[in-house]
Amino acid sequence: MAEARPDHEVYVVEPLLPQRLRRPSDLLRFLATLLVLGAVVLLALIAKQTLNGLEADVTEGTTLVPDLLSRVATFLGGAAVLTVPVAFAVERVFHRDGLRVAEGLIAAIIGMVGSFLFGQWLLAGNAEDLSQLLTGGRSIEPLNTLLTSVIAYTTAVRISRRPTWRALTWTVIALYIFALFSGRQITLPGAVVTVLVGMAMGYATLYGVGSPNTRPPGNAVVAALRKLSFAPVSARRIDDDHQGSRRYHMGLRDGSSLDVTVLDRDRQVAGLPYRLWRRIRLNSETRRRAIRSLRAELEREALMAYATQAAGASTPRLLGTSEIGTEAALLAYEHLDTRTLDEVPDDEIDDGVLAQIWEQVALLQIQRLAHRRLTGDGIHLDGAGRVVLTDARSGEIAAGDLLLxxxxxxxxxxxxxxxxxxxxxxxxxxxxxxxxxxxxxxxLQRIALTRETRSALSKDKGLLAAIREQIVALKPQSTVEEVRLERFRPRTLVTIIASTLAAYFLLSQLSQVNLGQVISTANWGWSGLALVASFVSFVAAALMLRGFVPEPLPLWRTVLVQFAASFVKLVAPAAVGGVAINTRYLQKRGISPALAVASVGASQLIMMVFHIALLLLFAYITGSNTATSFSPSRELVLALLALAVLVVVLLGVPRLRRIITERMRRLFSNVLPRLLDVLQSPRKLIEGSAGTLMITLAFVVCLDACVAAFGGELDFTAVAVVYLTANAIGSAAPTPGGLGAVEASLIVGLTVAGLPRELATSAVLLFRLLTFWLPVLPGWASFTYLQRHEAL
Structure with a gap:
């Protein structure tokens, strides 16, 4: 038997650690700073009056400071804002940390050049609102270049880790900002934005050039194990775990082995955006913090390991823990010769193995322990075929019923x-x-499963339903209560953001228009015609729905349903609310859900066909009005070419082609049989087609009348093209009723067609008042009436 080598000669087999690395924490701080910067600018642009008042109070406050104190503060701030960074650089150079100073200088140069170029861009007349916000209309720098570079420097040299220097630096920065306020050389939003831009530049530099690698190498891990009274004779780096933590296999002098997990401080925020997203989106009763210190992470994993051992579960024993300096910590587990369940062929997973797996889980659940990662890499089989649970670091002690x-x-x-x-x-x-x-x-919901399991389920979408059927077959009398895990869906978040932007757009448009003047100057005759056309659109929608439903439907109750749909549009996208209300109405009339969906789908399909046909027809006519021959306009040709390119892209990308094919197959498999039923009744076909055509014409007449109400003169076909285009954009928008998207499209379209912007804005506001806002009150009354009579 070969004699073991002395401890200091243990050779660690591992890849060379990079000298520099990009820390995820720097990227997250950069993104967070940009997010705060965007929020500050947006709020400042919205709350201009409040901000102006606050700035006036701050400016007045600076004038109340005694003149001598103000001069002293100005002198100290101006001198110290350069002296302190230089002193810190000298101190770092004496400690042979000149590389950090170089990183800070790079950040300072980027901050100065970037703020100067941005300021020149604003002063050139771009983004006038933002320029006014940052300068207050004075001849000053939008972003103070010196302050930006100093803050970028202090951020890049990580001065925040030195409490004394941090306090001194921010004190002199505050004095310098005070001096700038006293001399009216900066505004309040300009100061806040300058600080945030400087921080963003610093973090961007840190992430771009990387930071010195402070991760302890393998020999430091060996040294830490010796302090735990272990005697390593061999060390080898193995694959990282699913959270990116390093793992080592250590051979000991007595012939046993250890599996060592190393927790690196710079990896603590790895995967943080995904964890935060899951934490915010899901209601899982977990009280885990998304961000934990290195010490807390070490204690938590150790506690979970000891708890699983006490529960009697078959898990690798935790033999020791230790910190490795200030940048890492380790956990030493006994080594077990196992293979993951992912590596075991399916035919080797017999009923005995399945029983063992569930027995181990039952032991954990008795002690209220949630594993949280019961996947193929967290379940192992040893040489004797016994099940071993690993990777319990994601688990929870004292878990609630939901987690179990x-x-x-x-x-x-x-x-x-x-x-x-x-x-x-x-x-x-x-x-x-x-x-x-x-x-x-x-x-048994996709959202409740791990990322790997959700990915595997995409290949077998009916598996969850099959599992439920098997459970129901075992216990058919069981009542299943609904559990909502998602606090919100991503689509809801998109709708909220889009609605916020739409509201901002509408408020900015309304601020440019005197509503009282709009109402008083509108021609009441044309306004009355627009109101009648708006009402006709609801009757037309009822006729369209009746035409695509072979079963008889009462006309006026169906009209009330269309009014109720206008109320629902306040909280649902334009293309969703009406479909849902009509489908519910048909089901209440005794029509089966499949046929109800098919009927509404058939009406929507035919309406889309009519919409496209009318758009092409009116665009063709509009383009030929001034031509010597009846030829299509250049805009129509360009639109058709763009449409052709879009079709090629959609059909050329395999994934998009599969999605479209699947959805079209669903559509035609349900809708075409319903259309065939309608074709057997010419009266129904005429009613549905007439209603579909009347809807579009009623809205075009309404918009044309709104334009005429303010003295605008525009060809009817041009108004039709503008409306049909804007309506298509609004249907695709995720905002309630296409809010914001429809208004913007209509205003731009009418302006391009030749109307002055003020007149176009007034006409669009009147049009949306009559077709979107005014029907809300009768829509609410109709919705309440129909619900009371169980028609919805």
Whole structure:
């Protein structure tokens, strides 16, 4: 037997650690600073009056300071704002840390050049609102170049880690800002934006050039293990775990082995955006903090390891923990010769293995321990075929019922992917009991599963339904309560953001128009015609729906449904609210859900066909009005070419082509049979087609009358093209009723068609008042009436 080498000769097999690395924390700080900067500018632009008053109070406050004190502060601030950074640089050079100073100088240069160029761009007349905000209309720098460069420098040299220097630096920066206020050389928003831009420049520089690698190498890990009384004789770096933590396999002098996990401080924020997104979006009863210190992470993982051992579960024993300097910590586990369940072929996962897996999970659940990562890489099999649970660092102690049920749902789904839903459910029921599966059934949702399992489910979209069927077959009398895990859907977030931007656009438009003057100057005759056309559109919508439903529908009740749909548009996108209300109405009339959806889909399909046909027709006529021959306009040709390019792109990208093909297949498989039913009744076909055509013409007449109400003269076909284009954009917008998108499109379209912008804005506001806002009150009354009579 070979004699073991002395401790200091242990050779660690690992890749060379890079000298510099880009820290995720710097990127996150940069993005967070940009987010705050955007929010500050947006709020400042919206609350101009409040901001002006606040700045006036601050400026007045500076005048109340005694003149001598003001002069002293100005002198000290101006001198110290350069002296302190230079002193810090000298101190770092004496400590042989000149590279950090160089990084700070790079950030300072970028900050100075960037702020100067941005200021020149603003002073050249670009973004006048922003320029007015930052300068207050005075001949000053929008961004103070010296202040920007100093803050970029202090950020890049990480002066925040030195409490004394940090306090001194921000004190002199505050004095310098005070001096600038006293001399009216900066505005309040200009100061805030300058500070944020400087910080953003500093963080961008840190991430761009990278930071010195402070991760302890493998020999430091070996030294830390020696302090724990272990005697390593070999060390080898193995694959990182799923959270990016380094792992080492250590051979000991007594012949045993260790698996060592190293927690690096700079990796603590890795994956933070995804964790925060899941934390905000999901309601999982977890009280875990998204950001934890290195010490807290070490203690948490150790506590979970000891808790699983105390529960009697088969897990690798935690043998020791230690910090490695200030930048890392380690956890040493006993080494077990195992292979992950992902590496085990499906045919080797017999009923005995399934039973063992569920028995281990049952031991954890008895002690209220949630594993949170029951996937193929967290479940292992040793040489004797025994199940070993690993990777418990994601788990929770004293877990609530929801977390425990989530574990069951996750494991049911993963095993069903491997052995099928029947065997997965049967094995779980034999150990956990049918009641536990019944309680977990509401949580069989894609959003509740791990990222890897969700990805695997995309290849078998009917698996969750098959698992539910197996559970119901075991316990058919069980009542399943609905569990809402999502606090909101991404689509809801998009709608909120889009609605906010739309509201900002509308407010900015309204601020340029005197509403009282708009109402008083509008021609009442044309306004009355527009109001009648708006009402006719609701009757036309009712006729369209009746025409595509073979079953009889009462006309005026169907008209009330269309008014109710106008009320729902306040909280739903334009293309969604009406479809949902009409489908619900048909179901209440005794029509099956599939036929109700098919009828509404058929009406929407025919309306889309009419919409495109009318748009092309009116565009053709508009382009030929001034031509010597009946030829299409250049704009129409360009639009057709753009449409052709879009079709080529959609059909040329395989993934997009599959999505379109699947959706079109669903559409035609349900809608075409319904259309065939309608074709058998010529009266129904005429009614539906007439209603579809009347809707478009009624809205065009309404918009044309609104233009005429303010003295505008525009060809009817041009108004039709503007409306049809704007309506298509509004239908695609995620805002309620196309809010913002429709107004912007109509104003731009009418302006391009030749109307003055003020007149176009007034006409559009009147049009939207009659077609969107005014029907809300009768829509609410109709909605309430129909609900009371159980028609919705």
């Amino acid at each position: 049920r989530l574990d069951v749902a996750q494991l049911l789904t993963y095993l069903a992917l491997r052995v099928g839903p029947e065997r997965s459910v049967r094995a779980a029921a034999a150990v956990m009991g049918p009641d536990a599966l019944g309680h977990a059934m509401p949580l």
